[in-house]
Amino acid sequence: MSRKDIEEGRVPTFKDKPEARYAWAAGVAMGRFLAELKEGRIIGRRCRACGRVLVPPRMFCEWCFRPTDEWVYVRDTGTVLTYSISYLGPAAERLKEPVIIAVIELDGASPGIGILHKLGEVKPEAVHVGMRVKAVWKPPEEREGAITDILYFKPLEGGGGGE
Amino acid sequence: MMSSVKRRVAVVGAGITLFRRRLKETGRELSFYAAKMALDTAGITLRDVDAVVCGTAPDAFDGVHMKGEYLLDGMGGHRKPFVRVYVGGGTGVFTPIAAWWHVASGHFDIVLAVAEEKMSSCYPHPQKAFTTIFDPMLTRPLGANLVWIFALEMQRYMHVHGVKKEQIATIAVKNKRNALDHPCAQLAAKITVQDVLNSEVMVWPVQRLDISPPSDGAAAVVLAAEHVAKRLTDDPVWIEGVGWCLDSTYWTNRDLYYPKYVEYAARMAYKMAGIKNPPKEIDVAEPYDPFDYKEAHHAEGLMLARKGEYLKDVKDESDIFARYGRDGDLPICPSGGLLGVGNPIAAAGMMKVCEIFWQLRKEAGKRQVKNDPRTGVAQAWGDLMQVGTVVVMRV
Amino acid sequence: MSVERVRLPHEVRHWLGDMEADYVYTLGIAGEKFYAGLKEGKIIGARCPSCGAVWVPPSIYCPECFEELTEWVELPDEGTVYTFTVAHVGPDGRPLEEPVVYALIVPDGASGGILHKLGEVKPGEAYIGMRVKAVWEDPDKRKGAITDIRYFRPIE
Numbered sequence: 211m212s213r214k215d216i217e218e219g220r221v222p223t224f225k226d227k228p229e230a231r232y233a234w235a236a237g238v239a240m241g242r243f244l245a246e247l248k249e250g251r252i253i254g255r256r257c258r259a260c261g262r263v264l265v266p267p268r269m270f271c272e273w274c275f276r277p278t279d280e281w282v283y284v285r286d287t288g289t290v291l292t293y294s295i296s297y298l299g300p301a302a303e304r305l306k307e308p309v310i311i312a313v314i315e316l317d318g319a320s321p322g323i324g325i326l327h328k329l330g331e332v333k334p335e336a337v338h339v340g341m342r343v344k345a346v347w348k349p350p351e352e353r354e355g356a357i358t359d360i361l362y363f364k365p366l367e368g369g370g371g372g373e
Numbered sequence: 374m375m376s377s378v379k380r381r382v383a384v385v386g387a388g389i390t391l392f393r394r395r396l397k398e399t400g401r402e403l404s405f406y407a408a409k410m411a412l413d414t415a416g417i418t419l420r421d422v423d424a425v426v427c428g429t430a431p432d433a434f435d436g437v438h439m440k441g442e443y444l445l446d447g448m449g450g451h452r453k454p455f456v457r458v459y460v461g462g463g464t465g466v467f468t469p470i471a472a473w474w475h476v477a478s479g480h481f482d483i484v485l486a487v488a489e490e491k492m493s494s495c496y497p498h499p500q501k502a503f504t505t506i507f508d509p510m511l512t513r514p515l516g517a518n519l520v521w522i523f524a525l526e527m528q529r530y531m532h533v534h535g536v537k538k539e540q541i542a543t544i545a546v547k548n549k550r551n552a553l554d555h556p557c558a559q560l561a562a563k564i565t566v567q568d569v570l571n572s573e574v575m576v577w578p579v580q581r582l583d584i585s586p587p588s589d590g591a592a593a594v595v596l597a598a599e600h601v602a603k604r605l606t607d608d609p610v611w612i613e614g615v616g617w618c619l620d621s622t623y624w625t626n627r628d629l630y631y632p633k634y635v636e637y638a639a640r641m642a643y644k645m646a647g648i649k650n651p652p653k654e655i656d657v658a659e660p661y662d663p664f665d666y667k668e669a670h671h672a673e674g675l676m677l678a679r680k681g682e683y684l685k686d687v688k689d690e691s692d693i694f695a696r697y698g699r700d701g702d703l704p705i706c707p708s709g710g711l712l713g714v715g716n717p718i719a720a721a722g723m724m725k726v727c728e729i730f731w732q733l734r735k736e737a738g739k740r741q742v743k744n745d746p747r748t749g750v751a752q753a754w755g756d757l758m759q760v761g762t763v764v765v766m767r768v
Numbered sequence: 769m770s771v772e773r774v775r776l777p778h779e780v781r782h783w784l785g786d787m788e789a790d791y792v793y794t795l796g797i798a799g800e801k802f803y804a805g806l807k808e809g810k811i812i813g814a815r816c817p818s819c820g821a822v823w824v825p826p827s828i829y830c831p832e833c834f835e836e837l838t839e840w841v842e843l844p845d846e847g848t849v850y851t852f853t854v855a856h857v858g859p860d861g862r863p864l865e866e867p868v869v870y871a872l873i874v875p876d877g878a879s880g881g882i883l884h885k886l887g888e889v890k891p892g893e894a895y896i897g898m899r900v901k902a903v904w905e906d907p908d909k910r911k912g913a914i915t916d917i918r919y920f921r922p923i924e
Contacts, residue, residue, distance in 0.1 A: 211395050213497065216792055221397060222800055222912055223792045225496075226436070230787040234509050241781035244510065264626065266511055272621050292532065292629065294524035295577035300516050302500035308577075311521055313625050324625045326512055326521075334577070339532045355781075358514045399796030405829040409836065419834035436791035446831035496792040510783045 239267040242281070248355040250347050254319055256282045262320040284318030286345035287366060291315050291324050295334045310334055314343060314363055330362030342366040378645070382476045383602035383609030384469070384594050384766065386415025387727040392559045392590035392715030395493040400435050400591075401447030404489045407591035407720075408449050411485065415595040416605055422595075423481035424454040428468030428488035430461060430718035433502035436494040448487040448593075460619070461755025462663065464488060465592070465722015466762035470615045472596045473764075482598045489591035490717035499587050506757060508622075520584070522758060524576040526629040527666045531578065533630040534681030536669070538578060541684065542569035543693035544665035545582050548706050551699065552713020554739035557724075559588055559715035566690060569665075585663045588715035592723035594730065610733050613748075614648070614765030616641030624757045635674030635754065635761035643676075646765040648748070651676045652703060655765075656746035657732050659725035661754040662710040671752055672705060674761065704742040707732060722753030726764060733768045798826045801840050807912040809904050813878050815839040821879040845902035846923065847875035854891040867891050873900055873920050887919030899923050 215221045236244060239255060243266055246253040254263045255278040257271035263282050264271070271278050293312035299305050310329040315322065329337060330346065343363035353359040388410025390396075390403050398406070412418060427448050432440040441457025448455075458464065458471045465488050472486035492499045503519040530536065543566055552561035564582060572581040602609040616638035620627065639651070648654045660671035669683040677683075687693050697705040708714055708728035711721050729749035731737040748767045754760055795803055798814060802825050805812035814826035814837040821830065822841050829836055852871035858864050869891050874881040886894055887903060900920035910916040 211397055211794075213395065216395075216496075222795050222803060224795065224913075226791045226793065228436070228789070228791070230789075232509070232785050232787065233782040234785065236510060236781040236783055240510055244781065244783075264623075266623070268623075272623070292525045292529040294521060294528055294579075295574075296518060296521055296524070297573075297577075298518045298520055298575050300500070300504050300513070300518050302498045302518065309516065311515070311525070313525055322626060322628055326515065326517075326525075326625050328515060339528075356514055357511050395794075397794050397797065397800075399794060399799065402796050402798070402828050405834075405836075409829070409834065412834070433787070433789055436789065436793065446827075447829065449834055451831040494791050494793050496790045501789050505787050509785050513785065 239269045243267050244355040247357065247359040248353045250350065250353070252284050252286055252316060254282050254284050256280050263318065263323065265316055265319045265323055265325055282318070284316045286316070288314040288316040288324070288343060288363070290337065290339055290341040290343060291322070292339060293329065293337050308334065310337060312337070312363070327357070327360060328362040329364070331364040336365070378477050379479045380477050381599040382473050382596050382612045383599065384612065384730050385597045385602050385605050385609055386411045386413070386595035387593065387730045388414065389557055389592040389724060389727055390590050391557045392588045392717055392720070392724070394559065394586060394588060396491070396589040400437070400440070400444050400489050400491040403491065403589065403591040404444050404447035404487050407489070407593040408447070408485060408487050411593035411595050417483065417595065419449045422449060422453065422483050422485045424475050424484045425450040426468055426472040426475065426484060426486045427455065427457040428459065428464040428486070428719045428723065429457065430459060430464055430490055431502060433505065434495055434499055434718065435491045444489055448489070449485055454481070460617070460760045460762065462661065462718055463617070463722065463753045463755035463760035463762040464719040465724065466726060466751055466753035466764050467617060468719065468723060469594055469596065469612070469726050469764060470617060470762060473612050473615055476596050476598050482601045484596045485593060486596060486723070487591065487593040488719040488723035490719050491589045492587040492717060493589050518576065520576040520579055522624065523664050524579045526670070526758060527578055527664065529628065529630045530666055530670055536681070536684055538570060539566055540687050541666045541669065542566045542583070543687055543690055544662070544668045545569050545712055546690050547693045547698060548662060548665070548668070548710040548712040550713070551707055551740065552709025555709045555714050557590070558709055558713050560586055561709060561713050579664065583665045585711035585716040588717040590715060590717035590720045592720045592727050594723065594726060608734050608768070610730050611767050612764060613767045614642035614644070614646030614763070616645070616763040618761050620759045622757050622759065624759070629758055631680055632670055632674040632754070632758070632761060634759060635671055635752065635763070636676065638761035638763045639675045639752070642763040642765045646767065648765065652678065654748055655750050656744055656748050657704045657707060657729065657742050658750045658752070659706055659708060659710070659728055660752045661722065661725070662706055662712050663716055665712060667754070668706060668710065671754060675750060675752055675763070677703065699740065699742045704744065707737065707740050707742050722751070722762070725751040725753065729766050733766060798828045802826050803912040805842070806914065806916040807910045809907065809910070811843045811845050811875055811882070811902070813841050813843045815841050822877055823880050824875060824878045824882060825880070843875040843878050845875065847873045847878070847881070847900060849886070849894065849896055849898040849900060850874050850881050851896060852886065852894045854894070869894050871920065884914070884917060885919040886921070888921040
């Protein structure tokens with residue numbers, strides 16, 4: 211049967227919209243991560259056993275299966291590991307303006323340790339793996355302690371800012 | 374790792390429903406059709422079944438909490454030992470693995486394994502249910518859509534290996550065409566590489582014809598211990614190897630170009646089955662193909678080709694059929710896969726297990742591969758690029 | 769590690785959100801028969817050719833025999849209270865103005881029963897084994913829903 215069969219009532223159906231509201235506990239690590247974002251900083255955790263600096267931070271290292279040891283600030287610059295251009299929104303709706311997303315390896319975090327975010331101030335055709343980028347933050351008074359306190363990452367001129 | 378198994382286990386029957394975007398039947402009714410067909414082809418009734426294993430993906434798709442328990446009596450679980458397993462898209466192959474545990478351990482002789490999904494209940498599109506897989510703080514606020522991670526993974530695969538879209542698109546062409554011979558197929562079609570490249574861009578580099586659809590459907594198999602299997606049929610299909618492995622949810626901290634978790638699951642299964650040289654010893658394979666590039670990605674994880682080399686000799690349509698078509702060097706996804714037959718999450722992987730069963734028994738009709746297959750592999754994948762489940766079957 | 773007692777989610781740094789999903793449920797093959805029957809003022813069950821049980825609400829398979837059921841049977845709209853309860857609190861946890869009696873009613877001849885309300889009876893008067901009969905909604909107001917029966921009332 212087709213969607214029209216449902217919309218035009220040819221097939222009897224029952225509609226429901228269960229209400230599910232959540233207050234997800236951020237947890238110890240994410241709580242600090244969000245608080246630092248509000249201050250315009252990105253923080254990670256180091257595991258001394260494997261030596262990795264992990265972002266997003268976690269209180270345990272999943273490789274070594276032991277608690278992580280210390281907080282480490284990482285830079286808000288990094289390198290694009292992979293990227294994509296999305297014409298789809300969260301409900302599979304078509305977007306008029308595409309969103310450019312990328313996994314960005316942050317300077318100061320271990321190799322391969324990246325976060326997902328958007329890219330801005332760049333044309334889709336210009337994006338490439340290996341591109342150097344820098345975070346563009348919301349003004350301090352607008353930050354809430356959320357991943358969106360970073361508006362997007364934009365290309366770094368001249369590829370500078372790295373280690 | 375373990376190497377001694379108590380008992381040999383065989384698949385002795387299989388059943389499947391139509392896969393469609395939207396079916397009238399409830400999840401229980403779909404499960405009943407698949408389960409009954411599996412029992413009938415095995416030549417047994419529900420009374421002979423000792424236990425039932427249910428595989429079904431999130432409650433959020435069907436929209437019923439405690440979905441395993443809800444589906445129970447349609448799956449023949451009435452007053453029987455019943456358990457639901459779930460590892461995202463890996464479920465369809467994990468369900469027979471869990472059923473294998475039941476029999477191989479010596480605990481039960483005959484086990485019915487049923488996988489079901491009714492994604493059409495989530496209205497108008499299951500995408501909203503899908504997005505709850507993402508971290509609510511880190512990812513959802515960015516407006517994430519599940520296709521994003523496939524696109525990011527596909528981009529990485531193409532970048533690291535220098536594989537082009539034209540090459541990947543041949544997989545969609547092959548599978549949709551193979552599906553023309555599958556009686557349950559939802560999206561069988563004769564398309565060309567150009568059709569794929571011209572289709573609507575969803576999340577670049579993913580285009581509409583690169584993706585399998587959400588579906589309603591169910592599939593089932595009956596597993597039996599050796600002494601029972603030999604009584605029931607002259608053609609048992611032995612489960613010679615099982616493997617499963619999961620990677621972490623921190624997917625932005627991993628290089629997505631290669632599915633290590635599929636390789637580890639495959640190694641586990643191959644070791645059990647005594648397979649040392651997969652491309653030579655495996656006659657037919659059904660890797661999980663929710664997207665066309667995934668067939669390549671997973672086939673490499675299954676070590677059927679070296680990393681980045683699945684499409685090395687494939688430049689166009691004729692190449693892919695020559696290498697991986699039903700008459701090809703190594704038939705891959707002769708069923709038509711998820712791209713052609715459909716993707717009711719849990720039932721899709723089970724469909725692949727059913728396909729290997731029929732292929733090894735030479736019961737696949739027009740889809741039959743011609744190389745006299747004795748050993749086949751079915752694989753599924755799931756979650757945030759995390760799950761690999763593998764089953765090796767042999768006659 | 770912070771293992772403190774926390775009573776309210778808001779005492780911990782938290783992230784608010786919804787899990788949004790809208791559902792449209794098909795009734796299924798058996799469901800369509802059942803609800804179409806209700807619209808016509810009938811209670812429909814399905815008879816198993818193997819064990820003879822008449823299942824209500826109906827299904828396309830017998831859960832015990834696993835036979836396919838194709839015989840739809842009209843059941844009387846009278847039956848017996850198998851069990852009941854008196855609700856003082858609503859689905860959202862708030863107190864109800866008037867308590868409501870819910871019961872599992874087995875129509876005569878059926879295996880299985882229907883969950884519904886009892887009406888025209890004081891909560892203290894309901895008992896297991898009580899004979900009841902359906903009170904139907906007006907024919908032109910019926911929608912093909914369980915509410916096409918308004919409630920079951922006691923009969924002598």
